[in-house]
């Protein structure tokens with residue numbers, strides 16, 4: 001019972017984190033593939049850093065740079081430059097560089113923020129980026145101190161602050177290991193396993209071909225739980241999917257009936 005409670009807390013914390021990044025930061029703020037209800041948008045912009053540990057403006061700008069320079073020398077996180085194992089530190093280093101670039105109004109960086117109508121979060125501007133990590137660490141310690149439920153607290157913390165792992169999996173596997181539906185100029189791949197665990201984000205090849213699509217899956221069997229979340233949130237009025245930009249459906253299978261082979265008659269002896 002205790003172990004299942006820990007796993008449930010891990011799942012819920014992880015889900016809250018990844019849903020904020022994949023649906024809020026990525027599909028809505030970075031690509032305008034969905035339009036959040038104004039109240040939900042305010043929550044994502046103002047509370048997003050507390051939930052995820054990531055500034056929505058810095059994250060969006062870094063992500064747009066990734067699309068603009070995908071797998072070239074200027075890509076902020078490509079396994080081609082950083083190596084498969086170095087991607088996790090590379091993405092954190094790039095994120096910090098982008099935040100500093102935005103603060104210093106470096107045009108190389110600000111050009112990707114032109115249509116963003118919100119500023120860097122106060123935690124980033126005041127160099128208090130670490131506060132969400134401290135906050136979640138304190139919340140995680142409470143069940144341990146009060147009742148000895150240390151594993152529960154650890155699961156909570158790991159789920160809430162899981163973004164370096166999610167991002168590392170997507171950015172490494174999604175640009176190195178997997179299939180390709182489309183010939184793009186980058187090395188993007190569709191990695192189904194990462195897509196399953198990271199709300200469809202592993203379908204990088206589909207996403208790089210159709211970045212304005214809220215739906216990342218192309219074939220029916222490609223897992224995109226993030227788009228299912230979008231459909232559910234749309235059904236209760238919390239967002240609207242931009243249907244014009246949706247990835248097109250694949251052509252139907254060719255069921256053409258081949259002409260019957262001519263009957264062969266046995267040669268007469």
Ligand SMILES: [Zn+2]
Pocket residue numbers: 066070174175188204208
């Ligand atoms: Zn990518």
Ligand SMILES: [Zn+2]
Pocket residue numbers: 026030031063067207211
């Ligand atoms: Zn994107």
